Amino acid sequence: MVDDAGRDGTSDETDSESRDAVPPSSYALVVLGAVSYLLLMANWFALAAFLEPIARQLGLSDTQAGALVGAVPLTYVPLSLLSGLALDRIGARRGIALAVGIFGVAQLLRSATTGFVGMLATTVLFAVGATGITFGLPKLVASVFPSRLLGTMSTVYILGSYAGTATAYSVGRAILGPELGGWRPTFRVLAAAALAFLVVWLPVAAWHARRHGTPYGGDAGSDFALGSLRADVAQVFSHRVMGLLVVVGTVYLLLGHSLQGWLPTLAGARGATPARAATVATLFVVGQAAGTVVVPPLSDRMGRRREAVVACGVAALLGVAGLAVGGGVLAASVAAMVVGTGVGGVSPLVRAIPTEIDEIGPALTATAVSLVFAVGELGGFFGPFLVGGLRDLTGSFVPGLAVLAVGALAMIAAGMRLPEV
Known part of the structure; x- marks a missing residue:
């Protein structure tokens, strides 16, 4: 069975493509x-x-x-x-x-x-x-x-x-x-x-x-015995790439939950009417959809996962910075689109990359992705809390956005350390 195109070790490209159909x-x-x-x-x-x-x-x-x-x-x-x-x-x-x-x-x-x-x-x-x-x-x-x-x-x-x-x-x-x-x-x-x-x-x-x-594997023959469960958990937890993906996934959920919850209020604080504030929040979702449509297929075509994750982190950082320093509704709208593109682009990647890790593959994909979300949803929960709490303390969204920007920097750093799997 061929795992993916070009990995079967043969020189017959036509035969490889037919088996990869x-x-x-x-x-x-x-x-x-x-x-x-x-x-x-x-x-x-x-x-x-x-x-x-x-x-x-x-x-x-x-x-x-x-x-x-x-x-x-x-x-x-x-x-x-x-x-x-x-x-x-x-x-x-x-x-x-x-x-x-x-x-x-x-x-x-x-x-x-x-x-x-x-x-x-x-x-x-x-x-x-x-x-x-x-x-x-x-x-x-x-x-x-x-x-x-x-x-x-x-x-x-x-x-x-x-x-x-x-x-x-x-x-x-x-x-x-x-x-x-x-x-x-x-x-x-x-x-x-x-x-x-x-x-x-x-x-x-x-x-x-x-x-x-399941032509590419995935229905593992493992049972629910405690030893089997422990072995799978240990294999996923101990992998260095999974540690980096947990960082990326945590930031992805931190940004997504925080901005979905607070963007309308932030836009309102910048003088937007309720309708315009809703539009700013909608543009964040539009940006997510655009990133999801463009980034993963481009990454597939170029065979570049690391660069794609880094680019999404850069877009998220620029967008959050724009939200922090922008003074009006138009600036918030553009920034929401930019950060949404980064968040949307990385979303499929944190789900796809584990499958390409040799020690994980399709057989342990669900366990690997679940690890990303088990830790990452802590960011999804505490992100909105921190943004709101810091605003209560300071009267401004800027400290909370600074926390999100640090998160985007962490995504960039983790992405730069990813190997090309």
């Missing part, structure tokens, strides 16, 4: 995987989209509402590694199906909750399913695509996640909420859409598994 159904499977990510994010951010009416109806305090919004990313910290280890054993296709079933049922239960404790419990259950999509999709791509296409195909499902976030607000809050009469029926419809997706995914995934299997 990807069946069209593998592309279709990843597109369906992108739909699963869309459904996940639409259900995930429906809570944030309807937070005000939910808090009012359930009688939540601001602290309780904030805890619900942060519950999913915070649950990733203790749960990620366990989820990754499980996915490396049961396989991506079955893991994704199980994940969709879990978050679909959790969303259905969330629609019926009557208090904070019930909403928190069902949101934590939702997070269990969410990890299966976050780590299952990188494993799926690693299992059915050669390394020359990993960045490009990772872009496909990342775009699905952006579409899902937009759907939560533009369809869920703006259309379904008013039409259906509130957040509870909207949650039920979104949950039903996720569960209905399984009617398509299950037969397609089963057929693909029978017909094509």
